Amino acid sequence: VSPIPIADQILDVLKVFPKFLDGFWVTVTASALSLLFALAIGTVVGVLQSSSPRIGALCRIYVEFFQNTPLLVQAFLLFYGLPTVGVIWSSMTVGVVSLSLYTGAYVSEVVRTGIQAIPRGQKEAALSQGMTYLQTMRFVIVPQAMRIILPPLTNQCVNLVKNSALLAAIAGHDLLYVADDFSSQSFIILPTYGLVMLMYLALTLPLSRLVFWLEQRLAVGH
Amino acid sequence: MNRFMKGSMAAVLSIALFAVAGCGTTPETKPAAPSTGGAPQQNADGPKIAEIKKRGKLVAGVKNDVPLFGYLDPKDQQVKGFDVDVAKAIAKEIFGDENKIELKQVKSADRIPALQQGDVDVIIATMTINDERKKQIDFSQTYYLAGMGLTVKKGGGVTKIEDLAGKKVAAVKGANSGPNMERLAKEKNFQGMTVDLYPTYPEAIAAMKTGRAAAAATDNIIGAGFVAEDPNTIQLLDGLLTDEPYGVGIKKGTDDLLKLVNTVVENGVKNGEFKKLAQKWNVPWELK
Numbered sequence: 034v035s036p037i038p039i040a041d042q043i044l045d046v047l048k049v050f051p052k053f054l055d056g057f058w059v060t061v062t063a064s065a066l067s068l069l070f071a072l073a074i075g076t077v078v079g080v081l082q083s084s085s086p087r088i089g090a091l092c093r094i095y096v097e098f099f100q101n102t103p104l105l106v107q108a109f110l111l112f113y114g115l116p117t118v119g120v121i122w123s124s125m126t127v128g129v130v131s132l133s134l135y136t137g138a139y140v141s142e143v144v145r146t147g148i149q150a151i152p153r154g155q156k157e158a159a160l161s162q163g164m165t166y167l168q169t170m171r172f173v174i175v176p177q178a179m180r181i182i183l184p185p186l187t188n189q190c191v192n193l194v195k196n197s198a199l200l201a202a203i204a205g206h207d208l209l210y211v212a213d214d215f216s217s218q219s220f221i222i223l224p225t226y227g228l229v230m231l232m233y234l235a236l237t238l239p240l241s242r243l244v245f246w247l248e249q250r251l252a253v254g255h
Numbered sequence: 256m257n258r259f260m261k262g263s264m265a266a267v268l269s270i271a272l273f274a275v276a277g278c279g280t281t282p283e284t285k286p287a288a289p290s291t292g293g294a295p296q297q298n299a300d301g302p303k304i305a306e307i308k309k310r311g312k313l314v315a316g317v318k319n320d321v322p323l324f325g326y327l328d329p330k331d332q333q334v335k336g337f338d339v340d341v342a343k344a345i346a347k348e349i350f351g352d353e354n355k356i357e358l359k360q361v362k363s364a365d366r367i368p369a370l371q372q373g374d375v376d377v378i379i380a381t382m383t384i385n386d387e388r389k390k391q392i393d394f395s396q397t398y399y400l401a402g403m404g405l406t407v408k409k410g411g412g413v414t415k416i417e418d419l420a421g422k423k424v425a426a427v428k429g430a431n432s433g434p435n436m437e438r439l440a441k442e443k444n445f446q447g448m449t450v451d452l453y454p455t456y457p458e459a460i461a462a463m464k465t466g467r468a469a470a471a472a473t474d475n476i477i478g479a480g481f482v483a484e485d486p487n488t489i490q491l492l493d494g495l496l497t498d499e500p501y502g503v504g505i506k507k508g509t510d511d512l513l514k515l516v517n518t519v520v521e522n523g524v525k526n527g528e529f530k531k532l533a534q535k536w537n538v539p540w541e542l543k
Contacts, residue, residue: 116465124451204425204451204462214452217429 043224049215050228056211057232063128063207064194064236070133071193075140080170082145092141099138105199107131112203124205128197136193143189147182148174180251187244191237198233208232301511304349307376313349315342316361316375316504322480323536324381325360334358337536338379341398341503341519344528345377348519367391370506377516378504381476393509394502395516398529400542402495403432404475406463406482409490413469416496421447425459425468428452432472435497456481464489474499479538495541 037045046053082092099107108131111122122130151174159169201209208229216225300308307313317338318325324336343353361369366378370392381401384394405424407413413422416439426433433450440448451468453459460481463471470492471478478491503520505513523529524542533540 113461113465116467121466202454204453204467206451210452213428214433218434 037221039224042221045219045221046215046224046228052211052215053208053228053232056206056208059125059200059206059210060194060197060208060233061236063125063132063200063205064197066129067132067136067193067197068190070129071136071140071189074133074137075144075189078137078141079144079148080167080175082141083148084166096138096141099135100142104131104135104196105202107135108199108203124200124203127203128200128205128207131199132193132196135196136189139189139192140186143182143185144178147178150181151177180248183244183248183251187241190240190244194236194240195233301509301514303376303509303512304515307349307512312355312357313342313346313377314357314359314375315339315345316359316366316369316378316380317342318362318380319360321381321476323483323538324476325379327360334360337399337532337538338381340532340535341523341529342377342379344523345503345516345519348515366504370504373506376505376512380504381501382504383499384502388504391507393505393507393513395505395513396520396524397500397502397542398520398523399501399533399538400495401474401476401499401501402541403435403472403497403499404478404495404539405470405472405492406460406478406489407470407492408464408466409488411469414492415494417443417445419448419469420445422469423449423451423467425451425453425462425471427456427459427473428454430473431497432474436472439496460489472496475539475541483537491539493539 078092078095082089082096108127111127111131112124115122148170155173155177156169159173160166164172197207198209199205200207201213204210212225212229216222219225317334317336319327319334321336321338325334325338326336327333328335339358342356342358346356347353349355359369359375361375361378361380363380363382366380366382367388369375370378378392379398382388383401384397388394405413405416405419413419419440424436426436433452436448436450440446450472451462453462456473456477459468459471459473462468464485475491475495482489482491503516505516520529523532529542530540
């Protein structure tokens, strides 16, 4: 038990708040970039899964591989493994690539199940009207699937922000990294991780509110 | 119950007396064996050294998990290292025989209590001399000078701390080396060095080996441990960036033992014996 009163500990943490803010922006940057890539990967893979059997199989391999191995192992492979074959990516690059591939796999499953929820007859009707596969998706299936996709997609986005804390393990200077550094030197533990938790909430709560709002808007058009 | 206690106490006492008497008559005390006359307080040895001689062995607290200083060799289950050899030098001074020694493993947090409770006579366990500890125990002169050092890739172009301007240096979370490197960068006024903190030493060293960081800043003896495993690709730079003088820890109030240990340490440092030990264990020798 630290002999320093908890109020003084909190003051000590607040004194170095700019440090935490630096880490916060690294977390925001990594999350935003990864989210962008994960959504792109997830949409493409999710849509392609129900196209031709051969492409579908390739997509399955990707999804199964990344969904069923730990994110931290994927990141360590890129961080410590790639340099042995001469490729050195920065902590940020390793973080964004692994977060995008990992979350992309989950997003693609969300997209795939969303598409499959639309009755098959609609796809057949669109194709019979001379639409290509992609046109069918773009104009008929995806707009309807969006409503089904959004709630689970929110979960994946929030998970991505939380998973970005893996940067701390690969010297990424993110929010958790700053907290680990500060608490291990000052032995101020509770207020440090308390503050960090609030800062993560400041990211994830608005994100889920935003998607909730989008959901409502889409519901109006229904 | 009470009678039983009395009886067993008497038994223990008589065994102890017998053991003490037995020790006194064995011809083990080669150098100046004075305690045959039955007046042990009156000879040249102080009370603590007399106690150790009666016991027939020196009890030394050493680490068993610090490579090159005090570690358990998995091949023969023996504790070995620089610190162990210093302990043997002290045993040799007392008994004329470096093998009259019992090694007890101690963790960093146990070192001072082990001395104070009398579990060990001396502590030789990579213990830095500082004022806080001096309040609780006595220290010998410095027998080994450790400190922060930089481990770098051979031929990687980093030969001194200033070469790290604009580069990354790997350190371990919670260790002193991260803050020390940042302080030194400020003091020596070179710009753009980033400290990257890793959860463990192997990860910090791996970051340096794979080129993510230009150097790893750790205690030099920790760096030396990694260099010993891979001497062809990495090396420890000469010179210390901070000073961590190691001393032999001794219980307060045992001045006779302190004096003897200081003689061993002073001679070992002066006549180059300890430097030879450092070479034997592949640890850097910085004590001048």
